[in-house]
Amino acid sequence: MKGYLGIDIGSISTKGVVIDSENNILAKEYLWTEGDPTGAVKRLLKALESQLKGVDVNVVAVGTTGSARKLIGVMTGAVVVKNEITAHAIGTTTIHPDVNTIFEIGGQDSKIIIIENGFVVDYAMNTLCAAGTGSFLSSQAHRLGVSVEDFGEIALTSKKPTNIAARCTVFAESDLVHKAQIGHKKEDIIAGLCKAVVTNYLNNIGKGKKINAPIVFQGGVSKNVGVKKAFEEQVGHEVIVDENGHLMGAFGVAVLAKRSGKERAFSFNVADIEFRTRGFECGKCANHCEIICVYKEDELIDSWGNKCDNGAVRTAR
């Protein structure tokens, strides 16, 4: 049986799925990137490989997405290297063909994708602000002494969510401290934070966008039922959270790899090969481009980062 591997390497988490030609998920894994994308992918591949033990599947194409897509694409010999917006849209429309809006809140970024008749017609991605993202929620959970996994459940127990300034993480944090000190209950503050994340999201990247149902909510934060509930209250529609919502980018790029029709031999042994990156500053002009060279064992296989030909690094092949 032919299999297709999709890898989504985000700043916080790394996701991978293997699908068959009918888009059934054969193996899936979700783990922390921990600032080491190549290491994370190696762990990911090991985990996927062990899940596939005894399954007669041969991975014929790899797709990568996420902020480290290029690096991991080189490492795994990917046939498709795609941005996470397209990957998420393709993944979601494959599972929910009638979807009109995708909310996605990840560790470091958040996006909104508007879809009409299966096509992306509009999207936005946050640029400068971390207020509506997962890392903000997890740092605040830590401050309140609860684990981020329990955050949503606790929020649901609140009857009267506290109002928390939502515009900016700095203000939100000082407001939160203030509300705690004057005696607001912890569950109310937690519910208030969930609301604040949603308000921030809708006011920033959701601004001016046509938000129509069906709405699918994805990304790590979609696992937080408190945020899901806050979304439903504020947009007035049901918000669908898929069991595999956090894997949608990886799933989407696996679908794209399948659709590309290209096949390139892949072996899980990649996890045992040493990949090294080396960064240096090109000194050939005042641009000082940061050039990244990727080595497989000791062979230079790719490089990027140069703005002009002066900084081009010739690879061995």
Added chain:
Amino acid sequence: MTHREVVACFPHIANYAYAFKYLFENGFEVKYMIPPPITKNTLELGSKYSPDYVCVPFKYCMGCYLEALELGANCLMQIYGGCRLNYYGELNDCILHDMGYKFEFFDMAAVDWHSPKSIFENFRIINPDMSIAKIVKAAPVTLNIIKTLDKFEDFIRHNVGFEVNDGEFDKTYKDFLKELESLSDGKHLKKLAKTYWKKLNAIKLNKPAKTIKVGFIGDYYTVQEPFSNYFMEKELAKFGMEVCREMNLTSTLINKEHRKSQKKAKKYAKYNLGATANCTVAEAIEFAKAGCAGIIQVKSFGCTPEIDAMPILQNIGRDFNIPILHFSFDSQTSETGIKTRLEAFYDMVEARSGKDK
């Protein structure tokens, strides 16, 4: 004032330095320094000596001035406009003098352009012994250089994504710019323009009958200076898109399009939004009507007129069913984020145009 040697310099914006050089060397009869090309260093240097929250064009100008001063420029200039830009000259002047540099500063915002006396007096900052006759003679050639640059760049914008041999347009245009540096007179310009127009037109293209067009709009500086928009036009062309842009010196300085734009934008913007934001709105309407598959607005972070234009653009996007992507640039914008969004933009407009392969 003693007759020291004047070396005049404007900060970079696109390739207009060649036009300014001609005007100053042949009209004002002073030396003109084309500042070193903008690099990351220019921006870092400029940011270091600029207020943090000023818009990024100010920082680019500042960086250009500093690099030029180090190389011996001693007469700096700044333009004016319909926004905070009017204060920029004054502020550039103050900061640089406080840093201890010695130079003259010609701030166009300080000139009363309705008063010949004021113009004359301010021009004397550049050269006290200037000959008005020479300036008048050099002016039309300068305008023709601007028109030629804009005509060539527009042609390239529409075609570079389809060149058969990568880099041909770039190389031809660079050769042209090199020759412009030693331009002698209007006749010479005509000859050069003719030769290079032919060369540009002779470049082999592989252009389909129906291309994916994208409208490129935004604030005056960011939309025109490629470095400040991370060479976005080039990036778009690499995807095989045709880039449409109205904003340039020909349309504003010579054809005065910006005066008509308020009327064109009227349905969406009743009042003047300041700076070139009405042009942004008017251009968006035109591009939407002309069948562009998408529109990209680029602006510097904190550019108030362009921020005001954003909700208006969203209305236009809705009415014409055209996606509009907004980019805000600061001195520390991540290039990866831009690439990701551009890639997604291309995927989107390509799918919308029904050209899915």
